[in-house]
Amino acid sequence: MMKHTYDMGLIGNCAFLGLIGTDTAVRWLCWPRFDSSFVFGSLLDEQKGGEFSIRPVTEGGFESRQYYAANTNVLVTEISTAEGRYRVTDFAPRFSQYERYYKPLMFIRKVEPLEGMPRVRVACRPVAEYGEQQLSRRRSSNHIAFLGMEEEIRLTTNLPLTYVLDEEAFGLNETKYLVLTYGAPLEAPLESTCERFLQSTLGYWRQWVKSTSISNFHQPAVIRSALALKMHQYEDTGAIIAASTTSLPEAPGSTRNWDYRYCWMRDTFYTLTAFNNIGHFEELERYFHYIANISSSITGRYQPLYGISGASQLTEQELPLAGYLGNQPVRIGNDAYTHIQNDVYGQVLVALLPLYVDARFVNPEQRNPEKLVYEALRQIEATMDQPDAGLWEFRNLAQRHCYTYLFHWAGSHAACHVARALGDADMEALASRLMQAAADRIEQCYSQEQQAYTNAIGSPHLDASTIQLIMMGYLDPASERAARHLEALERALKTPEGLFYRYRHPDDFGTPETTFLICSFWYVEALACVGRVQEAITEFEHLLGYTNHLGLLSEDVDAKTGSQWGNFPQAYSHVGLVNAAFRIAKKLDSPSFL
Incomplete structure (x- = not known):
């Protein structure tokens, strides 16, 4: 019998938790609480569990390397294919702000090309009621709203929305950001806010470890x-x-x-x-x-x-x-x-x-x-x-x-x-x-x-x-x-x-x-x-x-x-x-x- 391991990393900010596979798929994420229904739960059902992934599209296979940024809960997954390499940095923002901890129901994914022109396919299909309820989608200028839960789930991104909605493959030639929120959406500049949140979150965890x-x-x-x-x-x-x-x-x-x-x-x-x-x-x-x-x-x-x-x-x-x-x-x-x-x-x-x-x-x-x-x-x-x-x-x-x-x-x-x-x-x-x-x-x-x-x-x-x-x-x-x-x-x-x-x-x-x-x-x-x-x-x-x-x-x-x-x-x-x-x-x- 082969050795079975859970090939996933944990991210979280003390308000929610998520498990991310070595293929970048979010295998488990419950909102709005630890004990709520999953919005992504392919861990328990590939068909009903929804999907949020940034997978490679390649004629050959791919290699994956997953690690944490040192002394943090910021997770990094590097994917290598014959066409090129890219990196996905996943984190839940957490840092001190206004004498409190800022820990929103917000999941940020930063996608960077590292080498060549890797082709990727982004899928984002949250579900509700443990997979029994499909959410409807509403396309806006720079985001996709998923409706049907008590509060709105929103994906804000600088990716072409058509690629996400149709799950079409595309060549990754510049850094992209995907911000998924439950309830209060991100209403701020995308790139600079994601980078600021990333640096602040890295700093928070490293200070906590110190x-x-x-x-x-x-x-x-x-x-x-x-x-x-x-x-x-x-x-x-x-x-x-x-x-x-x-x-x-x-x-x-x-x-x-x-x-x-x-x-x-x-x-x-x-x-x-x-x-x-x-x-x-x-x-x-x-x-x-x-x-x-x-x-x-x-x-x-x-x-x-x-x-x-x-x-x-x-x-x-x-x-x-x-x-x-x-x-x-x-x-x-x-x-x-x-x-x-x-x-x-x-x-x-x-x-x-x-x-x-x-x-x-x-x-x-x-x-x-x-x-x-x-x-x-x-x-x-x-x-x-x-x-x-x-x-x-x-x-x-x-x-x-x-x-x-x-x-x-x-x-x-x-x-x-x-x-x-x-x-x-x-x-x-x-x-x-x-x-x-x-x-x-x-x-x-x-x-x-x-x-x-x-x-x-x-x-x-x-x-x-x-x-x-x-x-x-x-x-x-x-x-x-x-x-x-x-x-x-x-x-x-x-x-x-x-x-x-x-x-x-x-x-x-x-x-x-x-x-x-x-x-x-x-x-x-x-x-x-x-x-x-x-x-x-x-x-x-x-x-x-x-x-x-x-x-x-x-x-x-x-x-x-x-x-x-x-x-x-x-x-x-x-x-x-x-x-x-x-x-x-x-x-x-x-x-x-x-």
Whole structure:
């Protein structure tokens, strides 16, 4: 079987995201929000997905080279044919203006001839309602309007409109610009505005990278991951989505095709840790406020995930689309929002701890900060012995999961810190009692025979999520028990190629076929924690081989072929890379290592 990779680059400006293939075709772009219908979605259906491409017209084949302008999210695709070469520079404008970030729903494509007289064909056919609605076209003096959505999509260009409307081939002999907008159109000089926006956007991203605090350990990989992660934040609300796509299968034919364009509460702690590790306070603060806003509006049970606006209803639907490489079903929405996942209360407490104890946060937007903490603690208390779906979101299986108890323990531990900061003795007493109760149940997951913690009370199965017992500090990393637990997980879940399965026992959809990248990065972190630093470095460097040509990571990897699967790019995988690199760098910098 050939190695499958996602041969696409990601562009975005924290208001929208787009995926562009190495042939210049926009494979995925949703407007006006991350979770809206695609306007270009050939990724999921070549026929219904519309098209926006600047492809070569040549009697022979063509070669493509795709790369990012250094330290930016500006994507460059160079096409070479027998007739000549040209370059397409794609970006979503983002820069500071009038004391705010300018991040319009505007996608700019700059097309430059580099050599000879390449012939190209431009196609621009946006669609609506996930390909069910074709848009009508209206030709104007220097633009084409696409009508039928709530707001107008407009293509403003200095190309002859006839060539675009008729999709006629033409010789490219000078620089051309194509500006696609949703809502407010570009009403300014075309060429000079595009060039100014390009330079300003390049400058913004390079300044953002300069403001990261990262070590020298594999800096380029960490920078690319940080840039990808930044684009997954929907700045309007602060939400960070798990991935920019829906329904890319975890393995071919698996039907594990999910919509990841939402914000998972459990990812909060790891994502905030990643931003903290690279010294990015602004993104951290926006995400804090998104989580705090959701938490303050909830009475009772937390959902595992919410929409980017904080919406709680994410009803799952199947769409009449062909699917990625024919993989069906294509889903929008995610029924995991209905699941019982009790680790979320501890996750929120751990994530929000800095709001209460970090001196950088002045006057957090909580008139009654104790209320949120008490409510989360009471939910931990109420659900202490309630089976749940667990972090892997089993749809027809409820257990008393070790990972859930770990976050009951960690959340209660965080609440103890908050209680001391607030001088609340009652809160501290409650949190301390719940810490002990959670620890008692974690110990019930311990298997003397396997010298390891199993995935749930009464279960014989091992699960990569229990690596977190070491990383979260429940187990002393220097202890014999931590060492034996990690060795047991290696025997059960590590592939000969060094990748990690989530688990190997059957679930609602059979036995998982692909490894989960975040688990492999957790493993690297755990190796560093227990002092196996050289092994951690080797494993980390091995994982870098599973990126695509641009350094972007998927959710899953087929261990045998090295193929990328699952939604892409996966923010969680990039979070794992950032956190693993940070953990190794700290160990390398420690006096004991020198």
